[in-house]
Amino acid sequence: MNIERFIQLWTHRYFKYTHIFKAHFSGYKAWLYFKSRKAGFLRGKELIAIIRTEHFGDIVAAEPISRYVRSLHPDAHIVWFVKPSYHELVDHNPAVNETFSEFCVTQRRVLLDTGVFDKVYPLQFSNNNHCAKCQVFVDNPIAEQKGINVHTYFNFGNLLEVFAQTADLIGEKVPFPADDSPRLYLQESHRKKVDTLALPEKYIVLHCQSNYAPKDWPAARWNQLVEWLAANYSYHIIEIGLISNLSVNTPAYRDLCGKLSILETAEVIRRADFFIGLDSGPSHLANAVGTSGIILMGSLGSFPSYNPYSGKYGRQENAVFVRKDGSPCADLTLEFVRDKVVSALGTNAKKESSTS
Incomplete structure (x- = not known):
């Protein structure tokens, strides 16, 4: 291995492992944040996560789910996980209490593994749960069990119906049970x-x-x-x-x-x-x-x-x-x-x- 290749290798490793460290650190930091928020809730108030981080058309298509989840959990504190570049699509949604700008899927996995959320609605499947820097895929067992992936998803309906199924909100071939028209909250x-x-x-x-x-x-x-x-x-x-x-x-x-x-x-x-x-x-x-x-x-x-x-x-x-x-x-x-x-x-x- 020549010196140039050696430098490239260790530069890559430095940025990769720095990213992974930051993902874990920010995941535990977010856990402490949500744990403290939850400690201030009234007894019985749930902390709910909705996860649809990208792409922005998919986030818009999934918006009716926020209103449906709110109808299921009227008193809960609902947090929508999204990539930072798309947070404006969620920030003003009255059905959502908080937008969580996700650093990467490893951060999310660390945070969710703490069990701080009472209920998680994953509107994604493994193919769009990937961090290239961590080289990590996060699976959705619900989607896997139903056979929903990048090669099959449109066999299960439109995007809203697919995402509702990956969160186990509806069954296969079942129409979305609420208003299915997406909304934007323009300011x-x-x-x-x-x-x-x-x-x-x-x-x-x-x-x-x-x-x-x-x-x-x-x-x-x-x-x-x-x-x-x-x-x-x-x-x-x-x-x-x-x-x-x-x-x-x-x-x-x-x-x-x-x-x-x-x-x-x-x-x-x-x-x-x-x-x-x-x-x-x-x-x-x-x-x-x-x-x-x-x-x-x-x-x-x-x-x-x-x-x-x-x-x-x-x-x-x-x-x-x-x-x-x-x-x-x-x-x-x-x-x-x-x-x-x-x-x-x-x-x-x-x-x-x-x-x-």
Whole structure:
């Protein structure tokens, strides 16, 4: 082993074991915190954990569970475990008493192993309970017993129904037993931020890239769709997301990618006439704020056709699914997508001098 390789090895080990130490330390620190909180509770008051740490679309989809758990435990102190980057989705939820920003799954395992929580509702399965730095997977025995994993989960229903089953809240093929429409808790600060953007009166929100390439539609076709929308409809087009991969040359288009928080983005979507996007986090925001959606979807892994949504999107009351069963999203032609968009938008908003 040469000196360069030796340094790389021990640098890696240093950061790995420093991370593991911090995870254990913060886990026991959190235990002391919750133990002291619990000591101040009235006799019989429960400490309840709900665990759904990522991704943000999944957290939105799982939101109805917070209200259902509150109905089961009306007097409990309910804590939602979430990754720090997504805490804003939970902070203002009136059904949740406290947001716990999780450092990593090892910290969570240390904390839960203390038994400080009276009841734990795990809305995850082993495939999304992983810390790459610790190289640790945390299993969910309930999900394992039911056979729910990354290869099977959509066989068990939409995301809300899947998460409810991983927490043993409902049985297989049983509808969610409460209001299944996800909600967001937008604050005045989010509205004020969006007010400063001076958005047009009529616009369509676009989201063109997911966090998983097999769900995406090619950028070249998005470019063509934007140009066609601008030429044929009186709407402005606002793109949201982390980063844009479009190259559009029309004054009707505006790029807001990377400029807004999650809930600020949700407020932009709420004010829009339509949302056109992929099966990804922002589409769950659109479902939660009630904006009509046009969702480009395709087959996903072992699922030739699936429906991730509950509420109005799930029932397709407020959404059009643009897909061909068994074909990936990338195979959708521009003409096919355009025809679906026309049927959803109608002709009222068309520019008088244009044709489709």
